[in-house]
Amino acid sequence: xxxSVIGCGYLGAVHAASMTSLGHDVVGIDVDxxxxxxxxxxxxxxxxxxxxxxxxxxxxxxxLAFSTDIAEAADxxxxxxxxxxPQRRGAYAADLTYVDAAVAALVPxxxxxxxxxxxxxxxxxxxxxxxxxxRETGAELAWNPEFLREGFAVQDTVTPDRLVxxxxxxxxxxxxxxxxxxxxxxxxxAGTPVVVTDYAxxxxxxxxxxxxxxxxxxxxxxxxxxxxxxxxxxxxxxxxIGHDARIGRRFLNAGVGxxxxxxxxxxxxxxxxxxxxxxxxxxxxxxxxxxxxxxxRDRVVELALAAVGxxxxxxxxxxxxxAFKPDSDDVRDSPALDVAVRLHGLGVDVVATDPExxxxxxxxxxxxxxxxxxxxxxxxxxxxxxxxxxxxxxALDPVIVGGLVRNRTIIDGRNVLDPAAWRAAGxxxxxxxxx
Ligand code: NAD
Numbered sequence: 001x002x003x004s005v006i007g008c009g010y011l012g013a014v015h016a017a018s019m020t021s022l023g024h025d026v027v028g029i030d031v032d033x034x035x036x037x038x039x040x041x042x043x044x045x046x047x048x049x050x051x052x053x054x055x056x057x058x059x060x061x062x063x064l065a066f067s068t069d070i071a072e073a074a075d076x077x078x079x080x081x082x083x084x085x086p087q088r089r090g091a092y093a094a095d096l097t098y099v100d101a102a103v104a105a106l107v108p109x110x111x112x113x114x115x116x117x118x119x120x121x122x123x124x125x126x127x128x129x130x131x132x133x134x135r136e137t138g139a140e141l142a143w144n145p146e147f148l149r150e151g152f153a154v155q156d157t158v159t160p161d162r163l164v165x166x167x168x169x170x171x172x173x174x175x176x177x178x179x180x181x182x183x184x185x186x187x188x189x190a191g192t193p194v195v196v197t198d199y200a201x202x203x204x205x206x207x208x209x210x211x212x213x214x215x216x217x218x219x220x221x222x223x224x225x226x227x228x229x230x231x232x233x234x235x236x237x238x239x240x241i242g243h244d245a246r247i248g249r250r251f252l253n254a255g256v257g258x259x260x261x262x263x264x265x266x267x268x269x270x271x272x273x274x275x276x277x278x279x280x281x282x283x284x285x286x287x288x289x290x291x292x293x294x295x296x297r298d299r300v301v302e303l304a305l306a307a308v309g310x311x312x313x314x315x316x317x318x319x320x321x322x323a324f325k326p327d328s329d330d331v332r333d334s335p336a337l338d339v340a341v342r343l344h345g346l347g348v349d350v351v352a353t354d355p356e357x358x359x360x361x362x363x364x365x366x367x368x369x370x371x372x373x374x375x376x377x378x379x380x381x382x383x384x385x386x387x388x389x390x391x392x393x394x395a396l397d398p399v400i401v402g403g404l405v406r407n408r409t410i411i412d413g414r415n416v417l418d419p420a421a422w423r424a425a426g427x428x429x430x431x432x433x434x435x
Pocket of ligand 1: 082084
């Protein structure tokens with residue numbers, strides 16, 4: 001099939017290259033010239049395992065192209081909308097400017113038989129609001145939310161754990177489903193569950209999934225707060241309740257909390273939309289989920305200040321990690337970067353490191369000191385703060401690191417180190433919700 005993907009960021013670039021790997025002809029469109037230049041040259045504009053390989057093979061096959069000119073997408077049978085829906089400035093609601101602009105640019109090119117497929121995460125009611133202008137051209141609209149995880153984005157796109165199609169009622173809905181089944185032919189043939197539903201449910205599925213995941217993380221972080229008061233160990237607690245299959249152990253890791261370009265802004269946009277719909281009380285708990293999450297960042301900053309004897313101006317602190325999670329260079333609303341920035345703001349001499357995210361972090365916060373080499377960050381540090389659980393930080397040897405720092409105090413903001421091993425090597429170890 002001939003596909004276009006409008007918006008080639010974390011979602012769109014992966015989607016475009018993955019669809020080519022499934023055998024389709026794809027053109028990716030973005031308004032960002034440098035991103036398109038990089039993609040055209042076969043260079044992933046961000047760190048995502050496996051993306052460069054499928055980009056290169058897609059470009060070599062001649063079935064993958066990128067352009068800043070939307071006219072290049074004119075002959076596509078299916079147009080995916082993958083533009084950003086960030087938090088609106090000074091509000092909780094989502095900014096739909098980019099979605100509206102993408103649809104406005106597409107409309108003059110649409111013709112009967114074409115399907116526009118929304119993948120961006122949007123407030124409930126967005127698809128219904130866009131459907132009329134698309135239908136006037138004879139084309140149809142479906143909403144097909146995306147569940148990929150950064151760090152596993154290629155795998156999640158090529159072999160998703162479920163497909164959700166929000167389609168209109170009647171014959172046009174049947175046709176839209178058939179088109180999407182052809183796009184995702186391999187996944188459908190492999191027995192991937194397909195949920196076919198209406199627009200509102202498809203939109204709600206995405207924000208509900210993110211709200212649930214955020215709630216699970218904040219739940220265990222709330223237990224960490226209680227554990228800190230009573231001297232309990234939240235990691236044992238998580239293991240114990242996680243053995244209950246109804247609860248499950250995944251996403252029950254207490255730490256500095258969630259971040260990234262999705263969870264925080266999606267739960268806030270959900271609260272804003274529910275309020276507009278007159279059902280604010282139904283998701284008011286998400287405001288607490290958000291607050292618990294933000295308090296965990298305060299806690300790490302507090303522990304770091306205590307570690308340097310309350311004298312930030314005299315202290316040098318090594319911050320290990322800047323990305324919001326490992327295997328990504330994404331620093332959008334990253335707890336790790338936030339901790340680094342706040343410590344710096346308090347007068348601490350912060351030296352921050354990350355295997356992939358230093359360039360993005362530097363662009364946003366040039367006032368910080370960065371290094372790609374963890375040894376340079378650790379050298380002479382009065383305290384060490386681990387805030388992104390990259391495998392190389394989990395594997396640090398407390399004896400070797402002990403030889404680099406000035407003072408052996410580590411704050412394990414992700415609860416990934418073995419406290420006994422670090423204490424045995426002469427360290428003061430502080431975890432999150434652990435004695
Ligand atoms: P992003 O900021 O990385 O990418 C968005 C891209 O859209 C940018 O490259 C931007 O230049 C481009 N763009 C903006 N306006 C445009 C226009 N009019 N025409 C063409 N391109 C335009 O964001 P992202 O992380 O890829 O997220 C995109 C959407 O996908 C959001 O709604 C997000 O919530 C959702 N989503 C993201 C993920 C993820 O892991 N990143 C997962 C699931 C869903």
